[in-house]
Amino acid sequence: MALIVHKYGGTSMGSTERIRNVAKRVAKWVRAGHQLVVVPSAMSGDTNRLLGLAKEISERPSPRELDMIASTGEQVSVGLLSIALQAEGLEAVSYAGWQVPVKTDSSFTKARIESIDDARVRADLAAGKVVVVTGFQGVDPEGHITTLGRGGSDTSAVAIAAAMKAAECLIYTDVDGVYTTDPRVVPDARRLKSISFEEMLEMASLGSKVLQIRSVEFAGKYRVPLRVLSSFTPWDIPLDEEASSGTLISFEEDEKMEQAVVSGIAFTRDEAKITVVGVPDTPGIAYQILGKVAEANIDIDVIIQNVSHDGKTDFSFTVNRNDYARTLELLEAKVVPALGAQKVVGDPKICKVSIVGIGMRSHSGIASTMFRCLAEENINIQMITTSEIKTSVVLDEKYMELAVRALHKAFGLEEPRG
Ligand code: ASP
Numbered sequence: 001m002a003l004i005v006h007k008y009g010g011t012s013m014g015s016t017e018r019i020r021n022v023a024k025r026v027a028k029w030v031r032a033g034h035q036l037v038v039v040p041s042a043m044s045g046d047t048n049r050l051l052g053l054a055k056e057i058s059e060r061p062s063p064r065e066l067d068m069i070a071s072t073g074e075q076v077s078v079g080l081l082s083i084a085l086q087a088e089g090l091e092a093v094s095y096a097g098w099q100v101p102v103k104t105d106s107s108f109t110k111a112r113i114e115s116i117d118d119a120r121v122r123a124d125l126a127a128g129k130v131v132v133v134t135g136f137q138g139v140d141p142e143g144h145i146t147t148l149g150r151g152g153s154d155t156s157a158v159a160i161a162a163a164m165k166a167a168e169c170l171i172y173t174d175v176d177g178v179y180t181t182d183p184r185v186v187p188d189a190r191r192l193k194s195i196s197f198e199e200m201l202e203m204a205s206l207g208s209k210v211l212q213i214r215s216v217e218f219a220g221k222y223r224v225p226l227r228v229l230s231s232f233t234p235w236d237i238p239l240d241e242e243a244s245s246g247t248l249i250s251f252e253e254d255e256k257m258e259q260a261v262v263s264g265i266a267f268t269r270d271e272a273k274i275t276v277v278g279v280p281d282t283p284g285i286a287y288q289i290l291g292k293v294a295e296a297n298i299d300i301d302v303i304i305q306n307v308s309h310d311g312k313t314d315f316s317f318t319v320n321r322n323d324y325a326r327t328l329e330l331l332e333a334k335v336v337p338a339l340g341a342q343k344v345v346g347d348p349k350i351c352k353v354s355i356v357g358i359g360m361r362s363h364s365g366i367a368s369t370m371f372r373c374l375a376e377e378n379i380n381i382q383m384i385t386t387s388e389i390k391t392s393v394v395l396d397e398k399y400m401e402l403a404v405r406a407l408h409k410a411f412g413l414e415e416p417r418g
């Protein structure tokens with residue numbers, strides 16, 4: 001018997017029919033002798049609908065009220081799921097975040113979980129109940145309802161699994177696992193049976209949207225075994241088969257079944273490139289440029305500074321595409337005149353493509369395979385950045401799909417044929 005957390009996404013909770021299926025699946029686990037905490041998202045589309053209502057009334061709704069509204073989607077879900085579980089003949093009880101409580105800070109619409117009191121949930125489990133807890137929401141020190149940011153139910157589930165020291169956290173979703181890359185771009189992308197936690201962190205932060213990145217960080221910090229699997233398999237498949245399906249996000253690198261050097265190709269269109277041209281090459285320029293950007297709370301990703309000519313250099317970096325206009329304005333107003341730079345130019349039509357794999361730590365020549373592959377496709381690399389387990393290149397957006405396909409092939413990641 002083990003304590004297991006199940007998380008069901010919005011599509012899996014998308015109709016009362018689907019909620020009944022979730023209840024049947026949960027019942028199968030309970031009848032096999034496990035203790036279950038279930039964390040559902042709002043029914044698909046609900047959070048958007050709720051936030052849309054607020055925007056109909058005001059262009060700048062108060063974040064506290066937005067959380068009051070958005071959190072109700074999950075409250076409906078837990079109630080409906082509890083009823084469905086009871087209809088299956090199980091004892092079940094639902095809780096909102098504040099009832100557990102799931103304690104967060106007060107950053108409305110993007111709150112961070114600070115602690116979870118497990119006493120109430122434990123008592124219910126001991127009494128033989130299935131406990132259904134809202135995803136996405138918590139309560140701040142003053143008792144206000146908070147939400148954890150879009151996609152936050154993943155983080156709720158992992159945090160609850162960590163607090164309860166659950167044996168595993170199963171994330172049931174509308175895809176059947178984590179793939180070597182997005183199958184919409186590369187049709188023969190392969191599902192990974194396992195991926196290390198560090199690789200998953202890179203894949204999630206580089207644009208693979210299977211899990212909210214914070215949930216992966218949480219899983220790493222508290223060493224919660226995580227599995228991503230499909231909620232669209234028939235609910236009555238054998239439990240053993242279900243329990244080993246999908247993708248395991250593991251901590252045991254050595255036990256990794258697939259010892260590929262590169263595990264996946266991630267990509268994102270979310271960035272924009274900015275270059276400050278003709279900056280005097282003197283100590284402190286990086287600080288004078290990027291310090292101003294950071295002060296405005298704009299995150300910087302890739303950075304390069306060119307060799308200087310005649311005491312002048314060009315300085316380029318990328319920011320989130322949403323921050324592009326604001327960053328240009330800020331540089332033009334504050335940095336160019338102060339530094340005596342020539343001008344600022346930018347390009348929002350870029351993409352970032354990355355190869356990720358823990359095998360890169362112990363193998364050399366991986367990055368050069370990447371560069372050769374891009375060269376053969378005649379794709380110009382604008383910027384390069386590396387870490388121990390990834391190499392990223394910034395490219396013209398129009399080459400994104402070509403680059404991803406070529407790299408996927410160059411590293412032999414496709415589904416074996418035949
Ligand atoms: N319902 C929330 C959202 O749509 C949280 C979640 O689904 O994870 O973002």
Ligand code: MG
Pocket residue numbers: 009151154210212
């Ligand atoms: Mg999600």
